[in-house]
Structure formats: structure tokens, C-alpha cells
Amino acid sequence: MALSERDKVSGHMTTGHEWNGIKELNTPVPRVVYIFLISATIFSVTWTILMPSWPGINDYFRGLLGADQQAEVRQSVAEGVAERSSWTDAIVDEDFTTIRADPSLMQTVRETGKMLFAENCAACHGAEGLGNPGFPNIIQAPTMWGDDPATIMETIRVGINSAHDETRYGQMLAFGRDQMLPLSDVDRVVTYVQTLSDPAIATADNAEDIGEGATIFADNCAACHGETGTGMQETGAPNLTDQYWIYGGDRSSIRHTVYYGRQGLMPTWEGRLTPAYIKLLALYVADLRTAAK
Amino acid sequence: MIADLTRAERTWAMIIVGGLTVIGLAMAVGGRNDLLGVHGWMVMIVGLAGFAMMIRQFDAPEPDPERLQHYYDAPTRAGIILTLIWAVIGMFVGLWVATLLAFPDLTFDAAWASFGRLRPVHTSGVIFGFGGNALIATSYHVLQRTTRARLPDQISPWFVLLGYNLFCVIAASGYMMGLTQSKEYAEPEWYADIWLTIVWVVYFSIYIRTLMRRKEPHIYVANWYYMAFILVVAMLHIINNLAVPISLGSAKSYSLFSGVQDAMTQWWYGHNAVAFFLTSGFLGMMYYYLPKRAGRPIFSYRLSIISFWGITFMYMWAGSHHLHYTALPQWVQTLGMAFSVVLLVPSWASAGNALMTLNGAWHKVRDDAVLRFMALAVIFYGLTTLEGSFMAIQAVNSLSHYTDWTIGHVHAGALGWVAMIVFGSLYALVPTMWKRPKLYSAKLVEVHFWLALSGTLIYVFAMWNSGVTQGLMWRTYSESGALTYSFIDSLVAMHPYYIARAIGGLLFLLGAIVASYNIGMTIRSPIAETSDDAGQDLPAQPALQAGE
Known part of the structure; x- marks a missing residue:
């Protein structure tokens, strides 16, 4: 054990301990550390006196300021609702035509709708609403259930094939898998459906298939998709004659659809979004559709 | 390694690796319909490999009794190499997940390569693989030099080092297979936790047994910190991992805690893992290597004492600041914040004690990149603890929580403090x-220093910017009182910062590779003819003697 000695650089004495050449100075704790410690402690103790803090057996000290985090959240939510009621009330009360004619209200619809759409709709329908495989393009394509704002609002409210009691219900039957059509008929009707949107498919070689396909279509498909395949909003069956496809318009996708059927899902937003926000989103989508035309 | 063991120790080692083989077999059979079985086979292969090595060298000559007159440094050497291997692995996976965040398609549609599985490989790889091995390796060295006693035996240090690495491998491979308790920094499942507990108890016993035989009247401050690290981590690990496996043949278990109690237990663990693993342990490292390298006495023994007890006492109560504005009762949040604020005082006292120790040696900091690494580490330690206490204040936390600011804060500590020290x-x-007379290349240390510093700064600044941007975007309201930005808008805004973060991480990884090369070449360089301190670096107390 080394003896205590004076360090030349600092002028302080060492403690006299030494470990493998490491020594320690016996420097007193600098005053600044005590000042710092005392002020930090005063701050913290004061804070615990002001705010809910020290626990007892059955309860805790509520703090002199009577702060309550949960009450603050409730109050701040209520204030937000009150602040937004200046326009949410108008959205709920006015009819669609009046709102769409009100430029300042539509400004709010466009700003807020953009955020609401990105948070709630974009995950399936895409950031621009242009659709993804399995989820329709809701901006450019003809809608399945109707594209006036009131119908769009109803679709958002109840969803499609959703858990809502009043859900819209749409099902494409599994004609192949459930043996409603023999495989050869599935192939023929698929060829016919292809010609609806792409007449160039028809050649002299497949004229017979297409002819039989048309008959099969009239017997099995027209009830929902319409005689001409242009879709029916009463059944939610899509238009087959345009260039928009939910599940793909190539032969193998169409064949998959006819064979296995389809049952898309759109969740119900009632209860998850306020009536004002549902109506606002309907206005927003209708507005985008108008702009896209 | 085996040649160092006495015949009796070899027998014990045979029993241990034999037992490990049997445990592995039992896990493989019991868990044959579960991923537990995969780990069983891995454990069994490790056990068998150890058994084969023991058999081959079992009849080798007894070690030279003269060895007991020296310190036992072979486990430290192995630990240093393991530290470097884990550094490169852990930081590479870190770079990978950072790149994934900027370019999410890089998962190749493979489950094991998804962000959720790779992220814990990164965190455990650097914290436990890199940091843990560094702590074990240096603690063996510091413990012996500051007690002037040789490690008590030659088998337990190997058991701890290799057993710990087995835990790390089980943990990382489990994450990639999808095995996790979903507790941050405590992801490994019950059987890995039990194994680590055994390893950790032996680790503590090495410390106690060596300290009891010390030939110095006082216990050096570095050892207080290393012991706090070992003891508290044991306590945290055991309590947070209390869980019931669904069966002994299944890897899955359920925590004993649920709801907000579970969250509080987890963050009591998580925060004190930062405190006692990433702070206490590395402060122990700093308290030995910094004054040794600087050739200066510790600035103040008294300051060491108050900061040690300050850190040890205050950290314990600060965990609830991870749960501000959650279901956690407000009074617990207030107390967490209050303790976190006071915690800054002992943290800065430690940093100040280290920096003041460099008084009289600042010219060495300028000229010697090795000492500069340590000095910079202390500066980052000071900055990070200031930031930590600041972020624990509820009003600040309401902006910073759930944002990349937290990630920036953690990496200021992990890269700037832990990795640098x-x-x-x-x-x-x-x-x-x-x-060896010196390192292979002092120039490469310089290169590493600047790579590490620039990598850390790029990383931390990118995350500060990203975090504050996120936090502000999430709370920006339009004039109509609705949120202005959707969540996806904030993700788009972060993209450039995520690329910058990956570049910072790449620089840091390159630094670690340079370090591994430099250290590898040092090991391959010719041995010193006569070491400067030959004849001095010897223990006063040899290993545990029969009857002691």
C-alpha cells in the first residue's frame, strides 16, 4: 500500500490506495456538485408535492395542483370536438348539394378528407384511391353500388360483406369449384367475358366458344352483371365491359374468379368514425371522382 | 484452454459438457414437435463437441504449477475475440434493419428476414453479444489486476464466458425462427433464461471468490461497478422473466405478469438494463482503463463514492418514465420523472470525475487515439444522460415518445458511450x-476513431431530426382543428433520415471491421522480446489452493 502523496498537477493529496498503478486523489467533492444535487432534489420534491405522487396503502397523494391526466385528456378531447363542431355540425346538418356548393366547407372537406382517407382508406384502396389487387379503384372506375355521395356514405357506413347488420352483400359464386358449370363451360364463358372488354379476342377460331359462352353468360351471369355485362348497382356486380378490374382482367385471373368466386370485404366504419367524418369522406371521394372526370 | 485445466478440473468439465449433452437431448426429444427441439439439437451438438474436445485432451500432461504465479488471462483473450465477432455481426444486422426501414422490400418475402425478427438479433447482438462479452473479458482482467489475486479456478471463467455465448446464440437463432417473449431486451424464452441465470450466478461467485482472496486492503471502484452490474442484472433478469411454459416440451411461455403490471415490470427491467448493463458495467471499464491509459490518478475518490451510490439508488426508480401518458397511474409517472431528474447529478458527477482525471493528460488525448476513444466516450456519456433526464420530463416526453428521437438517444449512448469505451x-x-509491444497500427486506430465519431454523429443527428419532425407532424392541427398529417405522411418525411441513418451505421460498422483487422494483426505480430512490465504484472495471490 502506497503512502498518501501530493499530486503535482492538481495539488491534491492522494488517498494512499493504489491498484496496479492506479491511484486516487482525495479531492473534496466540488461545491457545484452539491449545489446541483440540492437544486435537482428541490425541483423533484416540489414536483412530487404539486403532482399526484407518493403512494399510501389504499390511495396516493393527489398533489396540490389537483392534476389528473385522464381528466385532462377527456377535457382536451371535448375541446377538440367543440372546436371542430363549427364545421362538423354543418357537414352533418346540410344536404350534399348545399355542402358541395359551399367553397369554404369544401376546403375543409379536402384538407381533412385527405388525412382521413390516408389514415383509414389508403391501406386497401391506395394513397390516391386508384385501387390495389383485390381492392377497387374508387376514383376513376365506375362504382359498383353507385357514386352519388349519399350512396358512397352508405357504403362506408355499413361496409360490404361486413359485420354490420345492414351490410351490403355481394358475392360472386364459385361456378367451377361448386360444380355449377362444367370446366369446359367455365372456359367458354371466360372467353366470352374477355370479349366484352376486348373485342379483339374474338377470332374465327373461337367464334363457336364465344357463342356458347354468350348463352352460358345469359343463363348464369346476367342476373347480376346485366344482359350486356355492364354491371348492376342493385346487386353490386361490377361492369365487365370496361378496362377496370378489381382482381385482374387477364384470362387466368378471370378464370380464377369464375372458378372460385369472389367475396370482397369492406369493413363497416360506423362506430369507428363519427357520422360527420363518414359523410366527409363520402364527400371527399365524390369530389375526387368529379375532379377525375 | 483444456491444457490449462488440472485433471480434477477436466473431470468437472467432462461432467458439465456431458450434462449439457443430456439436457440438449432431453430438449430435442421433449420438443420434437416444437422449435424447442431445434434448440435441443443445437445444445446437444455444442455439448458433444465439448465432450469430444475433453476426451482428446483428457490425458494431456497436467498444467505447469508455475502458471498459478501468473494471472489467468486466457478467458479474457477469448472474450476479446468473441467481443469483436459479435461487434461485426450485431452491427451488420443493425445496418441491415436500418436499410430495411428505408427500403422495406428487402425482406425477400422470408419470415426470418423480416424486421420484427432481425431487430432483436441486432439489439441482443450488440448489447449482449458485443457489450456482454466485452464486460466479461475486461472484468476478469480488471478484477485480477485490482485485487492482485488470480481467478479462483480455471473452469468457472470458461463456463461463464462460453455458457454466456451459448445463451447469445440460442437467443439470436430463436428470434430468427420466431421464438420470442415479446419483452424488449428480454426476448429469449424460458429455457434460455434459466440457462443464463445459472451462468450469471457462477459469474457472481467468481467475483466474490476473487475479492475474498484479494491482496489489496480496499476494493477498487471499478469492481463496485462490475459487481453492481452482475448483481442487479441477475435480479432484473430473474424477476422480469418469471413465466410459465405451456409445457416442458414447448418453447412458448406466458409471463407471470399481465396488463399494466407487466408493462411496469418490463420497463423496470428495460430501464435498469440500460442502467446496470450499459452504464454500471462500462463505468467499471472506464474507471480502470481511462486512468491507466492517461497515467493519472482518479480526480476524486469521494466523488466516485457519491456518484456510485447515486447512480445505483436513483436508477432503480426511474423505469416508469418509459410509460408516460399510458395506462400507468399518473403518480407512478410523476415519481419516475422526479427520480430521473435527480439521476442527472450522479451521472454528470461520474462523467466529470472521469474528465477531471484527464487533467494533466490532455496532450495524450490529443495524440493518442486510444485515450481519445475513452475521453469521447465519457463526453457522450454526459450528453446522453443529460438527454435522458430531459426526455424523462413528461412535457418533453409527450413530443419525443414513440418517435425516432428515442432511437437517436439510445444510439448516442450505445455508439458514443458503450462502443467507444x-x-x-x-x-x-x-x-x-x-x-505484444504495441498495436499493429496506430494509424488504423485513428481511422477507426474518425469513422466511429462521424458514424455516430450522422446517426444521431439523423434520428434527432427525424424524431422531432415525426413528433411535430403527429401533433400538427389545421385551422379546422383536425390533424394535418396522416401517419403515412410522417413516414414519407422520414425517408431521407432513414437513408442517412443507414450511412451512419455503415461508417460505424466499417470502424468495427477496421478494429477487428487491427487487433487480429496485432495478435499475429511477433511477440515482445521483453515486456516493459515483465515481472510486475503478477498476482500476489495465486489461485485457490487445496484447503483454502
Whole structure:
């Protein structure tokens, strides 16, 4: 054990301990550390006196300021609702035509709708609403259930094939898998459906298939998709004659659809979004559709 | 390694690896319909490999009794190499997940390569693989030098080092297979936790048994910190991992805690893992290698004492600041914040004690990149603890929580403090351990220093910007009182910062590779003819004697 000695650089004495050449100075704790410690402690103790803090057996000290985090959240939510009621009330009360004619209200619809759409709709329908495989393009394509704002609002409210009691219900039957059509008929009707949107498919070689396909279509498909395949909003069956496809318009996708059927899902937003926000989103989508035309 | 063991120790080692083989077999059979079985086979292969090595060398000559007159440094040497291997692995996976965040398609549609599975490989790889091995390796060295006693035996240090690495491998491979308790930094499942507990108890016993035989009247401050690290981590690990496996043949278990109690237990663990693993342990490292390298006495023994007890006492109560504005009762949040604020005082006292120790040696900091690594580490330690206490204040936390600011804060600590003090200490330690006159290249240490510093700064600044941007976007309201930005808008805004973060991480990884090369070449360089301190670096107390 080394003896205590004076360090030349600092002028302080060492403690006299030494470990493998490491020594320690016996420097007193600098005053600044005590000042710092005392002020930090005063701050913290004061804070615990002001705010809910020290626990007892059955309860805790509520703090002199009577702060309550949960009450603050409730109050701040209520204030937000009150602040937004200046326009949410108008959205709920006015009819669609009046709102769409009100430029300042539509400004709010466009700003807020953009955020609401990105948070709630974009995950399936895409950031621009242009659709993804399995989820329709809701901006450019003809809608399945109707594209006036009131119908769009109803679709958002109840969803499609959703858990809502009043859900819209749409099902494409599994004609192949459930043996409603023999495989050869599935192939023929698929060829016919292809010609609806792409007449160039028809050649002299497949004229017979297409002819039989048309008959099969009239017997099995027209009830929902319409005689001409242009879709029916009463059944939610899509238009087959345009260039928009939910599940793909190539032969193998169409064949998959006819064979296995389809049952898309759109969740119900009632209860998850306020009536004002549902109506606002309907206005927003209708507005985008108008702009896209 | 085996040649160092006495015949009796070899027998014990046979029993241990044999037992490990049997445990592995039992896990493989019991868990044959579960991923537990895969780990069973891995454990069994490790056990069998150890058994085969023991058999081959079992009849080798008894070790030279003269060895007991020296310190036992072979486990430290192995630990240094393992530290470097884990550094490169852990930081590479870190770079990978950072790149994934900027370019999410890089998962190749493979489950094991998804962000959720790779992220814990990164965190455990750097914290436990890199940091843990560095702590074990340096603690063996510091413990012996500051007690002037040789480690008590030759088998338990190996058991701890290799057993710990087995835990790390089980943990990382489990994450990639999808095995997790979903507790941050405590992801490994019950059987890995039990194994680590055994390893950890032996680790603590090595400390106690060596300290009891010390030939110095006082216990050096570095050992207080290393012991706090070992003891508290044991306590945290055991309590947070209390869980019931669904069966002994299944890897899955359920925590004993649920709801907000579970969250509080987890963050009591999580925060104190930062405190006692990433702070206390590395402060122990700093308290030995920094004054040793600087050739200066510790600035103040008294300051060491109050900061040690300050850190040890205050940290314990601060965990609830991870749960501000959650279901956690407000009074617990207030107390967490209050303790976190006071915690800054002992943290800065430690940093100040280290920096003041450098008084009289600042010219060495300028000229010697090894000491500069340690000095910079202390500065980052000071900055990070200031930031930590600041972020624990509820009003600040309401902006910073759930944002990349937290990630920036953690990496200021992990890269700036933990990794820098490790690399500085390893550079100081390696020549002595392998009895080489000096490092292979001082220039490469300089290169590493600047890579590490620039990588850390790029990383931390990118995350500060990203975090504050996120936090502000999430709370921006339009004039109509609705949120202005959707969540996806904030993701788009972060993209450039995520690329910058990956570049910072790449620089840091390159630094670690340079360090590994430099240390590898040092080991391969010719041995010193006569070491400067030959004849001095010897224990006063040899290993545990029969009847002791």
C-alpha cells in the first residue's frame, strides 16, 4: 500500500490506495456538485408535492395542483370536438348539394378528407384511391353500388360483406369449384367475358366458344352483371365491359374468379368514425371522382 | 484452454459438457414437435463437441504449477475475440434493419428476414453479444489486476464466458425462427433464461471468490461497478422473466405478469438494463482503463463514492418514465420523472470525475487515439444522460415518445458511450494480453476513431431530426382543428433520415471491421522480446489452493 502523496498537477493529496498503478486523489467533492444535487432534489420534491405522487396503502397523494391526466385528456378531447363542431355540425346538418356548393366547407372537406382517407382508406384502396389487387379503384372506375355521395356514405357506413347488420352483400359464386358449370363451360364463358372488354379476342377460331359462352353468360351471369355485362348497382356486380378490374382482367385471373368466386370485404366504419367524418369522406371521394372526370 | 485445466478440473468439465449433452437431448426429444427441439439439437451438438474436445485432451500432461504465479488471462483473450465477432455481426444486422426501414422490400418475402425478427438479433447482438462479452473479458482482467489475486479456478471463467455465448446464440437463432417473449431486451424464452441465470450466478461467485482472496486492503471502484452490474442484472433478469411454459416440451411461455403490471415490470427491467448493463458495467471499464491509459490518478475518490451510490439508488426508480401518458397511474409517472431528474447529478458527477482525471493528460488525448476513444466516450456519456433526464420530463416526453428521437438517444449512448469505451479499452488491453509491444497500427486506430465519431454523429443527428419532425407532424392541427398529417405522411418525411441513418451505421460498422483487422494483426505480430512490465504484472495471490 502506497503512502498518501501530493499530486503535482492538481495539488491534491492522494488517498494512499493504489491498484496496479492506479491511484486516487482525495479531492473534496466540488461545491457545484452539491449545489446541483440540492437544486435537482428541490425541483423533484416540489414536483412530487404539486403532482399526484407518493403512494399510501389504499390511495396516493393527489398533489396540490389537483392534476389528473385522464381528466385532462377527456377535457382536451371535448375541446377538440367543440372546436371542430363549427364545421362538423354543418357537414352533418346540410344536404350534399348545399355542402358541395359551399367553397369554404369544401376546403375543409379536402384538407381533412385527405388525412382521413390516408389514415383509414389508403391501406386497401391506395394513397390516391386508384385501387390495389383485390381492392377497387374508387376514383376513376365506375362504382359498383353507385357514386352519388349519399350512396358512397352508405357504403362506408355499413361496409360490404361486413359485420354490420345492414351490410351490403355481394358475392360472386364459385361456378367451377361448386360444380355449377362444367370446366369446359367455365372456359367458354371466360372467353366470352374477355370479349366484352376486348373485342379483339374474338377470332374465327373461337367464334363457336364465344357463342356458347354468350348463352352460358345469359343463363348464369346476367342476373347480376346485366344482359350486356355492364354491371348492376342493385346487386353490386361490377361492369365487365370496361378496362377496370378489381382482381385482374387477364384470362387466368378471370378464370380464377369464375372458378372460385369472389367475396370482397369492406369493413363497416360506423362506430369507428363519427357520422360527420363518414359523410366527409363520402364527400371527399365524390369530389375526387368529379375532379377525375 | 483444456491444457490449462488440472485433471480434477477436466473431470468437472467432462461432467458439465456431458450434462449439457443430456439436457440438449432431453430438449430435442421433449420438443420434437416444437422449435424447442431445434434448440435441443443445437445444445446437444455444442455439448458433444465439448465432450469430444475433453476426451482428446483428457490425458494431456497436467498444467505447469508455475502458471498459478501468473494471472489467468486466457478467458479474457477469448472474450476479446468473441467481443469483436459479435461487434461485426450485431452491427451488420443493425445496418441491415436500418436499410430495411428505408427500403422495406428487402425482406425477400422470408419470415426470418423480416424486421420484427432481425431487430432483436441486432439489439441482443450488440448489447449482449458485443457489450456482454466485452464486460466479461475486461472484468476478469480488471478484477485480477485490482485485487492482485488470480481467478479462483480455471473452469468457472470458461463456463461463464462460453455458457454466456451459448445463451447469445440460442437467443439470436430463436428470434430468427420466431421464438420470442415479446419483452424488449428480454426476448429469449424460458429455457434460455434459466440457462443464463445459472451462468450469471457462477459469474457472481467468481467475483466474490476473487475479492475474498484479494491482496489489496480496499476494493477498487471499478469492481463496485462490475459487481453492481452482475448483481442487479441477475435480479432484473430473474424477476422480469418469471413465466410459465405451456409445457416442458414447448418453447412458448406466458409471463407471470399481465396488463399494466407487466408493462411496469418490463420497463423496470428495460430501464435498469440500460442502467446496470450499459452504464454500471462500462463505468467499471472506464474507471480502470481511462486512468491507466492517461497515467493519472482518479480526480476524486469521494466523488466516485457519491456518484456510485447515486447512480445505483436513483436508477432503480426511474423505469416508469418509459410509460408516460399510458395506462400507468399518473403518480407512478410523476415519481419516475422526479427520480430521473435527480439521476442527472450522479451521472454528470461520474462523467466529470472521469474528465477531471484527464487533467494533466490532455496532450495524450490529443495524440493518442486510444485515450481519445475513452475521453469521447465519457463526453457522450454526459450528453446522453443529460438527454435522458430531459426526455424523462413528461412535457418533453409527450413530443419525443414513440418517435425516432428515442432511437437517436439510445444510439448516442450505445455508439458514443458503450462502443467507444469498449474499443478504447480493448485497444489498451490487447497488447498486454498477447504480450505484444504495441498495436499493429496506430494509424488504423485513428481511422477507426474518425469513422466511429462521424458514424455516430450522422446517426444521431439523423434520428434527432427525424424524431422531432415525426413528433411535430403527429401533433400538427389545421385551422379546422383536425390533424394535418396522416401517419403515412410522417413516414414519407422520414425517408431521407432513414437513408442517412443507414450511412451512419455503415461508417460505424466499417470502424468495427477496421478494429477487428487491427487487433487480429496485432495478435499475429511477433511477440515482445521483453515486456516493459515483465515481472510486475503478477498476482500476489495465486489461485485457490487445496484447503483454502
